[in-house]
Amino acid sequence: MELHADKILKPDRLTFRQLEGHPQEGIFLEAVKEDALVHLGII
Numbered sequence: 001m002e003l004h005a006d007k008i009l010k011p012d013r014l015t016f017r018q019l020e021g022h023p024q025e026g027i028f029l030e031a032v033k034e035d036a037l038v039h040l041g042i043i
Helices: 002-012 025-040
Strands: none
Touching: 002 025
């Protein structure tokens, strides 16, 4: 899951671990969650 999130976040120059405390953490996490659900079938 973390690797998939890193792939999604790469254009924003972020990693999954860098999201904690980020001003837009909730927005990014929701986008990662939705993408994972569609592409991986998991949350």
